[in-house]
Amino acid sequence: MSQKxxxxxxxxxxxxxxxxxxxxxxxxxxxxxxxxxxxxxxTPAMENLSVLTGKYGDEGDRLLYKVLNSGDxxxxxxxxxxxxxxxxxxxxxxxxxxxxxxxVPFARYVVKNRHELTIPFKRYQMQPVWRADNPQxxxxxxxxxxxxxxxxxESLLCETEIILMINEVFEQLGxxxxxxxxxxxxxxxxxxxxxxxxxxxxxFLVAIDKLDKIGMAKVxxxxxxxxxxxxxxxxxxxxxxxxxxxxxxxxILKNVLEGFPSGEEGINDIESILAMVxxxxxxxxxxxLDVTLARGLSYYTGTIFEVKVNNVSMGSVTGGxxxxxxxxxxxxxxxSGVGFSFGVDRxxxxxxxxxxxxSDKLTGTKVLIIHLDQTSFExxxxxxxxxxxxxxxxxxxxxxAKPKKQFSYANKKGIPYVIVVGSEEVNTGLLTxxxxxxxxxxxxxxxxxxxxxxxx
RNA sequence: GUGAUUGUAGUUCAGUUGGUUAGAACGCCUGAUUGUGGUUCAGGAGGUCGUGGGUUCGAGUCCCAUCUUUCACCCCA
Numbered sequence: 001m002s003q004k005x006x007x008x009x010x011x012x013x014x015x016x017x018x019x020x021x022x023x024x025x026x027x028x029x030x031x032x033x034x035x036x037x038x039x040x041x042x043t044p045a046m047e048n049l050s051v052l053t054g055k056y057g058d059e060g061d062r063l064l065y066k067v068l069n070s071g072d073x074x075x076x077x078x079x080x081x082x083x084x085x086x087x088x089x090x091x092x093x094x095x096x097x098x099x100x101x102x103x104v105p106f107a108r109y110v111v112k113n114r115h116e117l118t119i120p121f122k123r124y125q126m127q128p129v130w131r132a133d134n135p136q137x138x139x140x141x142x143x144x145x146x147x148x149x150x151x152x153x154e155s156l157l158c159e160t161e162i163i164l165m166i167n168e169v170f171e172q173l174g175x176x177x178x179x180x181x182x183x184x185x186x187x188x189x190x191x192x193x194x195x196x197x198x199x200x201x202x203x204f205l206v207a208i209d210k211l212d213k214i215g216m217a218k219v220x221x222x223x224x225x226x227x228x229x230x231x232x233x234x235x236x237x238x239x240x241x242x243x244x245x246x247x248x249x250x251x252i253l254k255n256v257l258e259g260f261p262s263g264e265e266g267i268n269d270i271e272s273i274l275a276m277v278x279x280x281x282x283x284x285x286x287x288x289l290d291v292t293l294a295r296g297l298s299y300y301t302g303t304i305f306e307v308k309v310n311n312v313s314m315g316s317v318t319g320g321x322x323x324x325x326x327x328x329x330x331x332x333x334x335x336s337g338v339g340f341s342f343g344v345d346r347x348x349x350x351x352x353x354x355x356x357x358x359s360d361k362l363t364g365t366k367v368l369i370i371h372l373d374q375t376s377f378e379x380x381x382x383x384x385x386x387x388x389x390x391x392x393x394x395x396x397x398x399x400x401a402k403p404k405k406q407f408s409y410a411n412k413k414g415i416p417y418v419i420v421v422g423s424e425e426v427n428t429g430l431l432t433x434x435x436x437x438x439x440x441x442x443x444x445x446x447x448x449x450x451x452x453x454x455x456x
Numbered sequence: 457g458u459g460a461u462u463g464u465a466g467u468u469c470a471g472u473u474g475g476u477u478a479g480a481a482c483g484c485c486u487g488a489u490u491g492u493g494g495u496u497c498a499g500g501a502g503g504u505c506g507u508g509g510g511u512u513c514g515a516g517u518c519c520c521a522u523c524u525u526u527c528a529c530c531c532c533a
Contacts, residue, residue, distance in 0.1 A: 006506090006524070059531050062457070101533090129533085134457090136527060145533065206531095295532090306533095319533065343533030372491060407493035422491060436493070 010133075010141025018348075020362050025344055025351070026126060028172045029146045032165050033124040038148045041123040043105040045130075046096045053097075055104045055329065057298055063131045065098040066090065098130035102147040103299075103326065103339055110151055111330040119152035126344075138314050138346050149339030151327075156269060158338045159303045159322065160276040166307055166318060167282060169342065174356040177310040178317075180286045183293040184270055184303050185321070187253065190263015191291065194256060195235040197228050204228065205294035208240060212292065216240070239291060246274060246289045253291070269303055299323040305340070309350045317346045366453055368415045369396040370406040372422035380421045383431070383446050392453045410436060419449065 007013065014022060046067060053061050073093045081088040099105050102125045110117065126146040135141055148165065150158045163180060170178055192201045203226035211219050216237065223233045242252050250267060257263030270289060277285050295304045302322030309317055320340025327335045351357055369384055371377040380396050387394040397406040403420070410418050420432035430443040433452075444452075 009524070057531090063531075131532080133531075134527095134529095135525090139532070143533065316533065341533065346533055370492080402490075403492050404489075405493095409493085411493040418493085420491070424491085432491085434492075439492095439494085441492085 008141070010135035012140065012142070016364075020364065021351075021357050022344065022348060024357065024362060025173065025347055026144075026146070029169055029342055029344075030124070030126065032168045032172070033146075033148050035168075036122075036148070036161055036165055038122045038124040041106070041109065041125045042127060043099070043102070043109055043125070045098055045128070047099050047105055047108065049091075049095055049097045051108050051330075052100060052104060055299070056100055060100060063133050064100055065130045065132050066094040067096040067098065068094055069096075099127075100131060101129050102127060102145050102341065103149065103323075106147070106149055106151075106339075107326045107337075108330060110335070111327050111332045114332060117152075120150050121152055122148070122150045124148040138349055140345055144344040146342040146344055147339055149337055151335055151337035154336045156272045156276065156303075159269075159273045160280070162305070162320060162338070162340050163273070163277055163285060163287065164280055164282065166340070167285060170286075170307075173347070173351060174358070175309055175347075175350065175354070178286055178307055179288050179310060180305055180307050181288050181290040181293045182270065182273075182303065182305045183290055184266035185301050186262045186266030186269070187257070187291065188266075188294065190257040190260040190266060191236070191239050193260050193262065194239070195228075195232040197232045197236075200226065200228055200232075204236070208236070208292045209294040211240060242291060246287060249289045249291075266302075273303065295319060295321060299326050301325065302336075302338070309354075312350050312353050314346055314350050314353075316343070317350060318342050363414060363416060364393060365395050365413060365415045366393045367417040367419060367449075368406070368410040368413075369394065370403060370410070370418050370420045371396065371400075372403065372420070374400070376421040376423065376426055379426045380419075383419065383421070386446060387450065387453070390450050390454060392450065417453065 049064070049066065052064055056063075076092040077089055081092060106123065106125065110121065124147060126144060128142050128144050130142050132141060133139060148162070163182075166180055170176075188205060189201070192198055192204050195204075197204055204223065207219050207222040207226060210222070214222075219240075220233050220237060223236060224230070228236070239253075239256060242249050244252075250271060253263070254267055257267065274287065277287070293304060293306055295306060300321035301324040304321035305319065306316040307318035308315075318340060320338070322336065322338040324336045325333060326337055327333070367387065369380040371380045377396070377400070384394055384396045397409060407418065409415075416436055418434045418436060420434065422432075425431050428443075429445060431446060431449065432441055433444045433449050434441045
């Protein structure tokens with residue numbers, strides 16, 4: 001027990017059964033991305049720290065995994081650096097880090113290849129990212145993100161298509177009870193202006209983002225603690241209490257934010273998106289306008305959204321938004337982009353909790369050939385070859401073993417059918433074909449077996 | 457980074473105020489069944505009690521450190 005090798009904290013293996021389920025999710029997402037015209041992209045696990053740092057706020061910088069330089073990593077460090085602490089030492093011992101999300105490396109890629117890209121550039125990316133966070137439920141130190149971004153257009157069609165894609169993916173995965181929470185950074189700007197707390201915008205956003213978690217009373221308390229005036233807090237409560245259908249909420253907001261240009265722009269965007277979603281004939285679009293949705297990442301400037309699966313104990317499973325100037329920090333301003341990301345690991349946990357994995361779509365090997373002696377083994381090899389030529393996922397037990405052991409193997413692997421080959425079968429050419437689920441057996445030619453297995 | 461919490465067989469867990477040889481269930485292996493799994497029955501293997509120190513005549517049990525698990529804060533997929 002004690003000798004067992006262990007994994008680093010927050011990192012996980014995925015066994016065959018888990019991988020089958022994970023691939024099922026990946027495949028669904030990938031199919032939808034491609035259907036909407038996104039092309040695949042991969043970037044390395046590591047980026048230079050100069051690319052990563054400063055993009056995710058102070059908190060993000062803390063959660064970045066830094067990679068020690070190769071060779072004599074202490075070579076450039078003086079004893080003065082050492083005594084003045086890790087801040088001085090870090091840049092001298094580490095130049096690279098593991099990527100924290102897929103959006104920033106994507107922006108780096110866009111800048112690097114901007115002359116070759118067809119604009120608008122649409123890409124999807126499904127890769128692991130790393131965060132040195134403390135693990136807990138639905139939170140890992142290594143996890144996959146599935147991003148799709150469009151860069152180089154301000155069209156609200158992008159936002160609309162994101163909503164369509166989210167609906168398609170969740171529908172295909174069998175997740176029906178979910179909510180796409182949508183908001184707009186400009187609406188939030190307008191609200192902060194309206195309540196007279198323009199200089200406290202970050203404090204305001206951080207506090208209201210917790211509303212559904214800690215309740216109005218505590219949010220108000222936190223707003224006061226963060227230095228907002230009582231008048232601001234009262235006005236904020238009035239806005240945060242807006243309820244009703246999306247259109248009603250919009251109308252109330254319109255009145256409140258009249259005369260605040262930023263807020264008006266945000267409302268117009270949301271209205272356009274909702275109208276366009278209707279044009280695609282999506283009646284049950286799961287959208288809920290939520291003025292408390294703020295989202296952490298500081299680079300969002302337009303529409304923001306987040307998906308929550310209802311009635312499960314899990315944070316958001318998808319998130320995204322529009323960023324007007326992500327590439328600005330890399331020297332290319334005015335490239336507007338919008339993107340979103342599925343959290344596969346969380347979707348997996350949710351589907352497990354709701355028991356949504358379809359067992360029939362997840363089987364690997366379809367048929368196992370069981371042999372009883374050397375002659376039948378060799379006969380079986382020929383049959384195996386023919387099955388595989390017909391693209392039937394099949395295997396033969398590799399060792400001479402008792403039937404009991406071979407059947408048991410099929411059973412444990414969940415292989416739905418077996419073919420038994422013994423001297424009788426070799427002589428007659430009629431193979432014993434068994435349905436492991438029902439236990440029924442029949443004698444068939446290989447052709448008719450192939451026929452039956454090809455139907456499924 | 458802060459505050460709690462967990463660790464005993466492959467897995468999930470019992471284990472009394474510190475006291476003989478650390479248990480169960482499931483799983484695994486063998487046989488009942490030399491051409492049949494999943495059910496049943498009989499038997500068997502498997503543990504440095506996370507690790508390192510300490511207290512004690514004696515530690516799975518108490519103390520310290522460390523790692524790990526889970527959860528909350530922060531933040532977030």
